Amino acid sequence: MHWVKNRVLAVLVLSGLVAALGLPFLTHAPNRLVAGIGIALVQLGKDTAAHPMEIWLTLLPAVLLVAAIFLRPTRAIQIIVYLAATFFLTGLAALAAHHATQLADQSGAIARTSLGAAFWLLAAFSWLAATDAMQRLAVRLLWRLLGAGFVIVPLGLMLATGAFNDLSLLKEYANRQDVFSAALGQHLQIVLASLLPALLIGVPLALASNRSLSLRTPLFAVLNVIQTVPSIALFALLMAPLALLAASVPVLAQLGIKGIGLAPAVIALTLYALLPVVRSTAAGLSQVPQPVIEAAQGMGLTARQIFWRVELPLALPVFLAGLRVATVQTIGMAVVAALIGAGGFGAIVFQGLLGGALDLVLLGVLPVVAMALAVDALLKTLSLALEPNVND
């Protein structure tokens, strides 16, 4: 198989082809109670007059991607692959959105057009192809972010101008805008209310544990046990004591500390966030090279000056990595907190789960995933931006 020069791309394109041919691209149902009938991508393709621009936006990049399989992966080809993959992704979205609008015009407002499995798989494969091309190019972070903009900006614009509004996912959003906003607020509230105490407690604990071995061993033992206990179990375990506490001290109940809701969720999430925070702070400080500290002492800096001007900046990258882990972890675990009444996007997810409504599930899952990825990328960028300064 010597004529295949880019095996990763070949696998992705082949899988995409199988998905496009075998699975529905969209599903259309006359109302939200009835199961929809699938519409294959090919069917959309046949009707070129209906959406010429979107079809060309999808077809041309697709052809380029197929061609790139047989070409040697030079830098120029990789750039073309990246652009083709991102345009393909945008084209798919535009095609789906446009067709949904047309169907809505034909069938009326209560009809439901949802994104089918083929759409999601093709979107995933084109994102993977773009990622692979970007990695082969091995460019700096700034270029990667610009490249990500190629996808985010068009999709964001389409979202903002309402192009997607006839897809069932956005119809669910439209129906539940207030619930969605409330969930967003609650979710952010849970995450912040857990991270701040984790930092305020965790950082001093880490500093203390670095100085004293008799503290460090039991501390990490306890934190590790906490981390092992599944989130749902810890939430549940906190409910009974908090309920009893609220029953015997009525003042707390008035403050909002009850057996269910925010209180057990925030306490549990704070405890979970402690391990990454404490571990990364302690590790960051202990990897500051001893010769550097000795040199600073020799130059006459006080202990406090050494901490703020030498140790902290050098420990920052490791600390940020731990903060990143803690934040992403908390955003994800907060979804489970909905089970004990804390609200957040988890409420939407479980509602969809129990009703078998994929759109509702996605409405809850996609924002959480987007938040997690955004925070992850943000903190990674921050770490990388700080590092050159630290190494000077």
Added chain:
Amino acid sequence: MIELQHVCKAFNGLPVIDDLSLHIARGEFTVILGSSGSGKSTLLKMMNRLLEHDSGRILFAGEEIRSFRPEAIRRRMGYAIQSVGLFPHWSVEKNIATVPRLLKWPAERVHARVTELMTLLQLDAERYRKRYPHQLSGGQQQRVGVARALAGKPEVLLMDEPFGALDPVTRATLQLEIARIHKALGTTIVLVTHDIDEALSLATSIVLLDHGRIVQSGTPLQMLSNPANDFVTDFFGRNDVGIKLLGLQSVATRLRSGEHAGGEPVHASLSLRDAMSMFLVRRVDRLAVVDGECRALGTINFSDLLDLRP
């Protein structure tokens, strides 16, 4: 033993070995010498097919190496590298026993072979056979590495800068070891190095490489006294060639039998270079020479170093 005929190899379009032909004779200690990037490691790795040559023929014991499975070739050749590469999860004994076990030797024979090799490499067998690599010093690890390379009774021993990572004292000790093993076993050895002194002291045949081509090959004496071109001269050091030449010959070659001299005698096998150092340190111009049993053989004079006799 090993024959290369018009062998070429290129990486990413750049030639690394360029139309190279070489014959390595049985029993020789061949040192492939060159600076970084000369292609010497590549040359060695083509011999046991760790790298495949692009064109030309490589013959091992008369047969084209591509007609064997790579593993079959490698089990007939020993291979020792700079980083040693001992398996951290295996004891010294298991490491050395690697190839014999691959060749499915019976257990007692393997055990005996390990003991034999550890003794050969001057490692206390009973003390060290159950130890693990991380418990050994760098020099001990490389001794185990060499023992492992010799374990399967290979027809050839390939060594890729084996002593480069060791401190100078250990390096010198192991160089003497390998020279001793070569004399004792008569194994064909091919050793790659960039260290000129190592090459001059160990080799019976030196192959000097530059940019993938053989500049000159021959005995150490030939390389020093009849350099083929300026590159060779410069490589071996223009200014101290004479001193290096002295290092290649022993006192026995310039002995004046029957004569006598005072002071502590020197051994007949001492190199002329070391003898010159003795002359300078003791500030004499005659040294008494003895043999292995301390019987007087004669003398050597300072002027004999110049070897002005017709």
Added chain:
Amino acid sequence: MSGAAPGGTTRRAWARDPLPWALAALLLLIFGMAQLKPLFAALFPELQRPVYAQDSFWALTVSHLKIVGLSSGFAVLVGVGAGIFATRPSGREFRPLIETVVASGQTFPPVAVLAVAVPVVGFGEAPALIALALYGLLPVLQSTLAGIKSVPPGANEAAEGLGLSPWQRLLHVELPLAAPVILAGVRTSVIINIGTAAIASTVGAKTLGLPIIVGLSGFNTAYVLQGAMLVGLLAVVTDLAFERLGRWQAAV
């Protein structure tokens, strides 16, 4: 070499070893929860049914372990297999992409994978098995890649030069040296799966999370507590068992 105390030979070592205690506590609670009825009745006097009795805790434990076992088994087979493939010459091209997918996949909450599986395959054990298998794949794959990468390159080169075939190198050099790291990844994967399986009770899988879910919807805090204790202990016992396994593996 491992530094492990000769655990189990002295009485004091036995007494301080947490694994048998935790295991004993778990088994006691599984089989003896009904005996604690008076305790729960005293703690929660307003409840008519202080002890969960709709399913036996043992049956729930077995079902929970079955779901985790099957999905983790799949995750280990496919994860280690894919990790080995990505580190072979034929699979090297796929490696950067696999590493990126595995890293970004773990920023998703595991619940999300479960949630998306349900509308697709329905309720019951099936979505749980699929979600746990897919999500559990990620840590195993990541640790296999890291473990094989951590093998000293000299050992690999020496093995090849001495005449070990690629298969022999994988089996006798690479995998044994990568094993501790791979095991750590399997440990992470299994612990996460235990938690996600508990949540899967919301969609009809029979696990130890069921008393928690039933208790939450029925405002029965006693049920919630019982389920939580069992899930927590199960996770802790499994983690300790893996730690023991790791120490035993290192000493071998």
